[in-house]
Amino acid sequence: MTDKTIIGTRKERVCTVENLGVAISGADLRLVEDISFEIGKGDYFALVGESGSGKSITCHTLMRLLPFKPEIEGRIVIDGADVWSLTPAQLRLFRRRSVGMVFQDPLAALNPVRTIGSQLLETLRLYYPGAGGDELRERAVKALRDVHIPQPEQRLAVYPHQLSGGLNQRVMIALALLGNPKLLIADEPTTALDMSVQAEVLDLIDELRRQADLSVLLVTHDLGIVGDRATHIAVMHKGHMVEQGPAAEVVAAPRADYSKELFAAAAVDWPDRGDTKPREKPLCLSFEGVSKTFYTSAQDRKADIGVPAARDMSFCVRQGEIVALIGESGSGKTTAAKMAMGLIAPDSGEVVLHPSPRNKAARLNVQMVFQHPRDSLDPLMSVGAQLHEVLYVHGWTNSGDRQTHIEKILADVGLGLHVLERRPTFLSGGEAQRVVIARALLLEPDMLIADEPLSAVDVRIQKHILECFQRLRERLDIAILLITHDLRVVFEIADQVVVLRHGEVVEDVPVALFTDGKRQPYTQMLIDAVPGKKSLADADRETQVVSL
Amino acid sequence: MMLFSRLFRAVVSLWLIVTLVFVALRATGDPILAIFNPDDTTQAAIDAYREQWGYTGTIFQQYLAYVVNVFRGDFGISTMSNRDAFAVVAERLPATLQLVGLSAVVMLVIGVPLGALAALNAGGRLDRLVMAGSTVGFAMPNFVLGLVLILVLSVTFHMLPSNGIGSWQHLVMPVLTIGLAKAAMYMRFVRSAVLDALKLQCVTSARARGLGEFQIFLAHVAPNALLPLVTITPLLVGAMVAAGSVVESVFGWPGVGRLIVDSVAQRDLAVLQVIIMMVAGLMIVTNLLVDLAYVRLDPRTAAAREH
Numbered sequence: 001m002t003d004k005t006i007i008g009t010r011k012e013r014v015c016t017v018e019n020l021g022v023a024i025s026g027a028d029l030r031l032v033e034d035i036s037f038e039i040g041k042g043d044y045f046a047l048v049g050e051s052g053s054g055k056s057i058t059c060h061t062l063m064r065l066l067p068f069k070p071e072i073e074g075r076i077v078i079d080g081a082d083v084w085s086l087t088p089a090q091l092r093l094f095r096r097r098s099v100g101m102v103f104q105d106p107l108a109a110l111n112p113v114r115t116i117g118s119q120l121l122e123t124l125r126l127y128y129p130g131a132g133g134d135e136l137r138e139r140a141v142k143a144l145r146d147v148h149i150p151q152p153e154q155r156l157a158v159y160p161h162q163l164s165g166g167l168n169q170r171v172m173i174a175l176a177l178l179g180n181p182k183l184l185i186a187d188e189p190t191t192a193l194d195m196s197v198q199a200e201v202l203d204l205i206d207e208l209r210r211q212a213d214l215s216v217l218l219v220t221h222d223l224g225i226v227g228d229r230a231t232h233i234a235v236m237h238k239g240h241m242v243e244q245g246p247a248a249e250v251v252a253a254p255r256a257d258y259s260k261e262l263f264a265a266a267a268v269d270w271p272d273r274g275d276t277k278p279r280e281k282p283l284c285l286s287f288e289g290v291s292k293t294f295y296t297s298a299q300d301r302k303a304d305i306g307v308p309a310a311r312d313m314s315f316c317v318r319q320g321e322i323v324a325l326i327g328e329s330g331s332g333k334t335t336a337a338k339m340a341m342g343l344i345a346p347d348s349g350e351v352v353l354h355p356s357p358r359n360k361a362a363r364l365n366v367q368m369v370f371q372h373p374r375d376s377l378d379p380l381m382s383v384g385a386q387l388h389e390v391l392y393v394h395g396w397t398n399s400g401d402r403q404t405h406i407e408k409i410l411a412d413v414g415l416g417l418h419v420l421e422r423r424p425t426f427l428s429g430g431e432a433q434r435v436v437i438a439r440a441l442l443l444e445p446d447m448l449i450a451d452e453p454l455s456a457v458d459v460r461i462q463k464h465i466l467e468c469f470q471r472l473r474e475r476l477d478i479a480i481l482l483i484t485h486d487l488r489v490v491f492e493i494a495d496q497v498v499v500l501r502h503g504e505v506v507e508d509v510p511v512a513l514f515t516d517g518k519r520q521p522y523t524q525m526l527i528d529a530v531p532g533k534k535s536l537a538d539a540d541r542e543t544q545v546v547s548l
Numbered sequence: 549m550m551l552f553s554r555l556f557r558a559v560v561s562l563w564l565i566v567t568l569v570f571v572a573l574r575a576t577g578d579p580i581l582a583i584f585n586p587d588d589t590t591q592a593a594i595d596a597y598r599e600q601w602g603y604t605g606t607i608f609q610q611y612l613a614y615v616v617n618v619f620r621g622d623f624g625i626s627t628m629s630n631r632d633a634f635a636v637v638a639e640r641l642p643a644t645l646q647l648v649g650l651s652a653v654v655m656l657v658i659g660v661p662l663g664a665l666a667a668l669n670a671g672g673r674l675d676r677l678v679m680a681g682s683t684v685g686f687a688m689p690n691f692v693l694g695l696v697l698i699l700v701l702s703v704t705f706h707m708l709p710s711n712g713i714g715s716w717q718h719l720v721m722p723v724l725t726i727g728l729a730k731a732a733m734y735m736r737f738v739r740s741a742v743l744d745a746l747k748l749q750c751v752t753s754a755r756a757r758g759l760g761e762f763q764i765f766l767a768h769v770a771p772n773a774l775l776p777l778v779t780i781t782p783l784l785v786g787a788m789v790a791a792g793s794v795v796e797s798v799f800g801w802p803g804v805g806r807l808i809v810d811s812v813a814q815r816d817l818a819v820l821q822v823i824i825m826m827v828a829g830l831m832i833v834t835n836l837l838v839d840l841a842y843v844r845l846d847p848r849t850a851a852a853r854e855h
Contacts, residue, residue: 111772112750114768114845126759161848175753490723
């Protein structure tokens, strides 16, 4: 089966894609055009690009797993098989023996109503049709042990929802590798996982690759991951491959304009370790010993079995400051934001909104920016109408005044007036998020609370939005409470970092001190997990800039 | 513990239903006046009747007396037949259970495979054919199919008896009438449940592992498609009792459904109350069973309860 063609000194090729084009059959819609690449044995090939660039389509095409009926141009040869000319029976064998696939959300990729064990056994039975139950069980346990799942015997009887995301992704990897495939396709394997777990899963994939001389095709939008691990990088943009080459070359000197922009946007500026400025500005928001516990039912409340989302939480935000609230999922970040907005009342302690330092109002004006910009805009109203509406309900009856004010705010967030006539569906992700920020700014707030404002947008757009926040702080002296799980964002713009874990404040330091190596073990672990960190050791520490 | 609290809630909802029915039936007309024309009956005769059937005093007093009697196992006397209301309903029950049970089997046997095939063939010719059939099936009132069947099978071809009970031939047409109508509806539920399950990522992931399509359907699609169907199926079976009232009249089937129609017409309140309590009880029990089944079928719900 294996393609033995070896050109010169080059190693065996596992996957060859030639002039691949994918279009939806019937609809005249080309999703991917003229893609060519090769993956050699043991290569770590990274396919990067923003959402909608066609990278997911490409990797699904490799396994004929597209959710629609496609028209295919070009040729895909994997492990000696011309994928799109296989008969259904051959295709099944090809999927069993040649390629394994790992998906973005492990919880969705595993059947929720069946145990881990039954899903492993079901797949093992394909490879060992004659094997007895005990032998299959042993093999399943071994497969789990190979991906370093603790107590593998007990895990067989467990359902996916009873495991953490990281463990589920390990199970998924074990499943994908049961047939010892030549190629492992990992489609955004860490996007749905917490930062600290991401590194573990990527390390595992790396380890398995080295052990079995496996080739890996990693699809990701996260350039940090790529710089650390890949041997080859290909950059996709709008269905085309704009650049590919050995990782070191592409990272050091990207050739295509698009990749230059992409890599520049993803570079991490390690924070200065200089002196910290004293925090002297007036207080905006302070949490004083705030606790909040959630109960699922009245009985649980009585029995006091609840999920503590905040435990004796204390921190403050001052005028003109960007305070980053970081933590993994379940750490209480969003609860803190909701309490600051007054949407949830704390069980004990106090959330104080100090009198507005700028407007001399009795109460601080706080506005919120949500995670998904499109979901927080009305899809049927034009942007202009939505912005006018906000002002109108707050007593701005003169439409001329409203228009002048809106134009001023749009300039603040760096948007042109042309967006006013559009509906949200016709905005790009970055424009939509800036419209949401503009809407929050209309009422001239003293403080913005932004809940993961960057997680739904692409790297390049993240850059624009961060710049927008920075501008607001400088020009309007607004305080921003920025909730995020991404430390790179923190390094970029925050003044103060508050680390939350299980509802407790683990760390509350100026960002300049954040990476001084004297932090709590948990914080240190989060810092170590930042993609791109590895290259820090090689990078010039004087400039303290990590270029990926 | 959970079972106990569920049972307690079941009893409370049954009691609420009894109360509502009692009030509603009495608020919509005096049952005595439904039997007698007050113009040509003496007041004394009417009063005697009121006394005999327990329609004296305020509605609240009547209600108290009724509840006390129900707890003693006395559901009142049917005004139509002058017999114990519970016995009147109980003797009709087997005929209806037979009809509903067989109709449910028809619904499942036709609805599940056709719905699943339509989903697997979504957008294809078979799918369009099945969906068109389903639309016709549930757009048509219940009795129309019954009348058509009588016209063809009894009047024209003399193959089946059009009326009554006794042999299996009597069962064919009423069972088909109810079963086909519900199967038309059920097909849609099955189709959309299977379609949703097919879109699950775990199905794609099973396919990527090289499992056969049939195995994927059995092991990954079906268990997930079952979850919404478990909720809807008992509701549809419950609705068959309601459909039964029309169909039983068309085919002269001596079941509970026809008894409802007759009792309403005659304002035989004692019998009506028994029927409604029985149907409500049936629904409550099936819902309880569904919840218990759900915990077994979907491990995620069991976890939610534990925490």
